[in-house]
Amino acid sequence: xxxxxxxxxxxxxxxxxxxxxxxxxxxxxxxxxxxxxxxxxxxxxxxxxxxxxxxxxxxxxxxxxxxxxxxxxxxxxxxxxxxxxxxxxxxxxxxxxxxxxxxxxxxxxxxxxxxxxxxxxxxxxxxxxxxxxxxxxxxxxxxxxxxxxxxxxxxxxxxxxxxxxxxxxxxxxxxxxxxxxxxxxxxxxxxxxxxxxxxxxxxxxxxxxxxxxxxxxxxxxxxxxxxxxxxxxxxxxxxxxxxxxxxxxxxxxxxxxxxxxxxxxxxxxxxxxxxxxxxxxxxxxxxxxxxxxxxxxxxxxxxxxxxxxxxxxxxxxxxxxx
Amino acid sequence: xxxxxxxxxxxxxxxxxxxxxxxxxxxxxxxxxxxxxxxxxxxxxxxxxxxxxxxxxxxxxxxxxxxxxxxxxxxxxxxxxxxxxxxxxxxxxxxxxxxxxxxxxxxxxxxxxxxxxxxxxxxxxxxxxxxxxxxxxxxxxxxxxxxxxxxxxxxxxxxxxxxxxxxxxxxxxxxxxxxxxxxxxxxxxxxxxxxxxxxxxxxxxxxxxxxxxxxxxxxxxxxxxxxxxxxxxxxxxxxxxxxxxxxxxxxxxxxxxxxxxxxxxxxxxxxxxxxxxxxxxxxxxxxxxxxxxxxxxxxxxxxxxxxxxxxxxxxxxxxxxx
Numbered sequence: 001x002x003x004x005x006x007x008x009x010x011x012x013x014x015x016x017x018x019x020x021x022x023x024x025x026x027x028x029x030x031x032x033x034x035x036x037x038x039x040x041x042x043x044x045x046x047x048x049x050x051x052x053x054x055x056x057x058x059x060x061x062x063x064x065x066x067x068x069x070x071x072x073x074x075x076x077x078x079x080x081x082x083x084x085x086x087x088x089x090x091x092x093x094x095x096x097x098x099x100x101x102x103x104x105x106x107x108x109x110x111x112x113x114x115x116x117x118x119x120x121x122x123x124x125x126x127x128x129x130x131x132x133x134x135x136x137x138x139x140x141x142x143x144x145x146x147x148x149x150x151x152x153x154x155x156x157x158x159x160x161x162x163x164x165x166x167x168x169x170x171x172x173x174x175x176x177x178x179x180x181x182x183x184x185x186x187x188x189x190x191x192x193x194x195x196x197x198x199x200x201x202x203x204x205x206x207x208x209x210x211x212x213x214x215x216x217x218x219x220x221x222x223x224x225x226x227x228x229x230x231x232x233x234x235x236x237x238x239x240x241x242x243x244x245x246x247x248x249x250x251x252x253x254x255x256x257x258x259x260x261x262x263x264x265x266x267x268x269x270x271x272x273x274x275x276x277x278x279x280x281x282x283x284x285x286x287x288x289x290x291x292x293x294x295x296x297x298x299x300x301x302x303x304x305x306x307x308x309x310x311x312x313x314x315x316x317x318x319x320x321x322x
Numbered sequence: 323x324x325x326x327x328x329x330x331x332x333x334x335x336x337x338x339x340x341x342x343x344x345x346x347x348x349x350x351x352x353x354x355x356x357x358x359x360x361x362x363x364x365x366x367x368x369x370x371x372x373x374x375x376x377x378x379x380x381x382x383x384x385x386x387x388x389x390x391x392x393x394x395x396x397x398x399x400x401x402x403x404x405x406x407x408x409x410x411x412x413x414x415x416x417x418x419x420x421x422x423x424x425x426x427x428x429x430x431x432x433x434x435x436x437x438x439x440x441x442x443x444x445x446x447x448x449x450x451x452x453x454x455x456x457x458x459x460x461x462x463x464x465x466x467x468x469x470x471x472x473x474x475x476x477x478x479x480x481x482x483x484x485x486x487x488x489x490x491x492x493x494x495x496x497x498x499x500x501x502x503x504x505x506x507x508x509x510x511x512x513x514x515x516x517x518x519x520x521x522x523x524x525x526x527x528x529x530x531x532x533x534x535x536x537x538x539x540x541x542x543x544x545x546x547x548x549x550x551x552x553x554x555x556x557x558x559x560x561x562x563x564x565x566x567x568x569x570x571x572x573x574x575x576x577x578x579x580x581x582x583x584x585x586x587x588x589x590x591x592x593x594x595x596x597x598x599x600x601x602x603x604x605x606x607x608x609x610x611x612x613x614x615x616x617x618x619x620x621x622x623x624x625x626x627x628x629x630x631x632x633x634x635x636x637x638x639x640x641x642x643x644x
Contacts, residue, residue: 135481149580151480156473158582159457160614163473165579168612172494181612257487258471258580260480290490290503292482 008069012056012109013315015119016040016075016099018091021052025059026315030127032308034059045093045102053106070110071103072317074119074310079161083113112317116140116310117164118155120267120302121148123313125155128304129265136263137255138302139166139248141270144180145188145195151259166255167192173247190247193269197221200240211236227273241276248277249284256285256293263298267309271301330391334378334431335637337441338362338397338421340413343374347381348637352449354630356381367415367424375428392432393425394639396441396632401483405435434639438462438632439486440477442589442624443470445635447477450626451587458585459577460624461488461570463592466502467510467517473581488577489514495569512569515591519543522562533558549595563598570599571606578607578615585620589631593623 010033014023017040024035036055042048060068077086083100085091104111114122121138124130130138134153140146145167149156156163170185177189177198189195200213200221212229213221213236229237252264266277282299289297302309332355336345339362346357358377364370382390399408405422407413426433436444443460446452452460456475462468467489471478478485492507499511499520511517522543526536534551535543535558551559574586588599604621611619624631 151473151478151485152476154474154476156581158473159584159618160582162582162614163580165582165612165614169576169579172497175494183610183612254491255580257491258485258577259478260482260484260487262481288505290487290505292484292487296481 007067008319009067010060010063011069011315011318012060012071013311013313013317014052014071014073015310015314016073016091017310018076021048022311023052023056023059024311024315025063026312028319030312030316032311035311041092045097048093049099049102049106053103056103056107056109065109068109070112070318071107072119072314073099073103073111073113074116074314075099075113076116078113078115080112080114080118080157081161083111085113110318114314114317115146115161117146118148119310119313119317121150121155121313122316123304123309124148124265124267124302125150126316126319127312128309129300129302130263133262135259135261136265137164137166137252137259137261138265138267139191139271140268141191141193141266142268143193145186145191149259151261166251169251169254171247171251171254173250187247187251191244191251191270193223196223196226196240196244196270199243200226200236203236203239203243207236209235213237223270223272227276230273230276238276241273242280244270245277245280246284249281249286250288252281252285252297252299253288253290253293256289256297260293261297263300265300265302267302267304274301277301329389330641331389332382332385333391333637333640334382334393335633335635335639336374336393336395337632337636338395338413339632340398343370344633345374345377345381346633346637347385348634350641352634352638354633357633363414367419370415371421371424371428375425378425378429378431387431390431392434392640393429394441394636395421395425395433395435396438396636397421397435398438400435400437402434402436402440402479403483405433407435432640436636436639437468437483439468440470441632441635441639443472443477443635444638445626445631446470446587446589446624447472448638448641449634450631451622451624452585455584457581457583458587459486459488459574459581459583460587460589461513461593462590463513463515463588464590465515467508467513471581473583488573491573491576493569493573493576495572509569509573513566513573513592515545518545518548518562518566518592521565522548522558525558525561525565529558531557535559545592545594549598552595552598560598563595564602566592567599567602568606571603571608572610574603574607574619574621575610575612575615578611578619582615583619585622587622587624589624589626596623599623 022037025033085097100111117140138148147164147166149164167188174185179186344359347355407419422433439462460470469486469488471486489510496507501508
């Protein structure tokens, strides 16, 4: 491992998930050189910080400190401005958590944090589908729906780091769906894993068509199950992704008026459906959008591998800021 | 006039309007030192450029060139990136017009252009209601509805300079209104001068209440006439601004999810109604917004004087970029 350069050659990326914490040593080309993980659910966040910091120090003990740009952490409800996790419902500890300071004080390495969707956007910009783009939106379609919005090369943060909460923009197509935020109509109620399940159940109820999705438990009615069925020609399953894609296209036509993007990139479990989702999305966008944006926005799915995306995005945080 | 400094002390602001072109010499404190104007409707844009350039050269003939940062022009459909006016329907000449190059070649002064709404946003940030703010949206409510969106201190431009077309975001409250863009439901169909007229006519038709607005010609049914009537207690007129304010509040609650703003600032003819508009806007915003933004956004009207706002915003363009 070359460590003679005067400049940072490596950084640490951390993905703090509800189940596991994954951390990795990454080089400036986006190669994951070493990777390790441990269960997130420690009794206290201090213990979690101790385990992570010890792991990082061991992972980097053969590298000069000057060659490491720092530690980047992607986490739910992470506020990039304060360095704190705020009001996270998916983590086992009380919020707010001064995460950046906790890790920086234990490792002596500069530590920055950002929320999952922003990490994904940075990952795409640095190593993925958005290389060379300066105006794009990454929509993360998973348990919830989030967004990282890059305009003029800058990832939007906003007053308190809460820019890009596009999963909570409301639309008529979701007007009858309740969101976990207490409101109705949020994009998240349609384009998340739970949204896919709700749409599937509704379509199964209102149709007499045969479908391999009939009789599946809620837990088994995953985006993957619906996608697999659609790929085999299941009409209900295909309709679910048609509908979801059209909703995303309609939503994207409004988002375009905000930031005039070159591309909108889908990321996360629901986005695995690829063309099943992209084709109706593109059609509906071009039908709905203002003439200034029509036919000028590219729609694509993330090109980063599952496990790597969050890590790479987080790792690139400190490389960008050095 | 002090002209011995090594640094720019002055700039030129130009407001290219459909009727008149106003240009002024402005100092770094935002004082308008000299101002002149001429009718925009010259036979060709070359003649217009000749008149403007001659006027600017005369206006600045006692000032060292090094002390002038340049010329900033606010104009409809101006693309800040290309320096061209694109597809402007309010100007007497065919588009596109390479405006920045035309003025720069005639004056020898660095010239930048931007659209009206962006000029207003920069004006507010530099001299107006947004001093000290780094996250805000200026909504210009005039013949059309536009927006200048500032996030993290940066005015959003987007891929082709068409970020912030918030007048063309669509909403259920306008679903039955046709927009000049060929679509339905745009915010502009409610919050523009024409929107106020449409709302007033609809309310007059569906109500038996007495109103001083009854019988007015379309040309006389201006935002100012409705505002004056409302201030005198006219119930229909008050309802018009109540409705318009609630629509703006609902729209703003969606906009907040995009950029997490500190403030939303209203500007232009319709915004003259002040509290008539701000109070219902604020109430509806706090009713509709995601908890992250509720009660955290300030709503205000522009504090810049009518004629000065566009000029100051345009003038500050080159000061920002020096």
